[in-house]
Amino acid sequence: MANSFSSETIEAFRPIATASVADAVEQFGARGYLSGTIRQVLPGKLVGPAVTVLEVPSPEPAPPEHALRAIDESPPGSVVCIAAGGADVAVWGGLMSAGAVANGVAGAVLDAGVRDIEEIRRDYPQFPVYAHGGVPATTVGRYRTVSLNEPVEMGGTRVCPGDLIVADSDGVVCVPADRVPQVLEAAQEIERREREQTALILESGSLRGGLEKYHRI
Numbered sequence: 001m002a003n004s005f006s007s008e009t010i011e012a013f014r015p016i017a018t019a020s021v022a023d024a025v026e027q028f029g030a031r032g033y034l035s036g037t038i039r040q041v042l043p044g045k046l047v048g049p050a051v052t053v054l055e056v057p058s059p060e061p062a063p064p065e066h067a068l069r070a071i072d073e074s075p076p077g078s079v080v081c082i083a084a085g086g087a088d089v090a091v092w093g094g095l096m097s098a099g100a101v102a103n104g105v106a107g108a109v110l111d112a113g114v115r116d117i118e119e120i121r122r123d124y125p126q127f128p129v130y131a132h133g134g135v136p137a138t139t140v141g142r143y144r145t146v147s148l149n150e151p152v153e154m155g156g157t158r159v160c161p162g163d164l165i166v167a168d169s170d171g172v173v174c175v176p177a178d179r180v181p182q183v184l185e186a187a188q189e190i191e192r193r194e195r196e197q198t199a200l201i202l203e204s205g206s207l208r209g210g211l212e213k214y215h216r217i
């Protein structure tokens, strides 16, 4: 999957809150946000195209082959997204983070858990991970990977390879690839209005007074 967004586009999304990006996606009739159960576990703003991996329950003691390929073969700046239906196992850990950092992967979004959190925080402090939380259990012998770069469902939202992932401490938003320019413009407008509303609230000393101009919060 080629990295299909310019560095200008990636940089333009970086200062925008995920809340504004989520609202902007919804203006186009799609659900962009992933459930809040997928939250920031290791810090860092994350903006980049999705590379998708699917895992399913399996007692087979197989390595997570598609995830290993995603880490080694994706273009720099990619966000590795692993769908596993909210599995209570770690689909990501320290070794995978080492591979990701070595290959310039921007971060990981997991509909499951992560382990080796202390190691990742210590050795790759710049590497953000969004997941359900920490859990020490390996996937091996519990889940196996079944696809790479096929559409997946994560936290109630469909994530397609090449969609733009935007994540911060509020959580994760998926922007459909074909909507990225319009969503960027809409999100920038939302941010501009919110700054104006904030100023109006502080100037007037009234929340409702400050909200009057646009009739929305």
Ligand SMILES: O=C([O-])CC(=O)C(=O)O
Pocket (backbone or CB within 6 Å): 064, 090, 091, 092, 093, 094, 095, 096, 097, 115, 116, 138, 139, 140
């Ligand atoms: O075992 C796993 O699936 C993940 C892991 O601990 C690592 O990458 O270090």
Ligand SMILES: [Mg+2]
Pocket (backbone or CB within 6 Å): 093, 094, 095, 115, 116
């Ligand atoms: Mg490990």
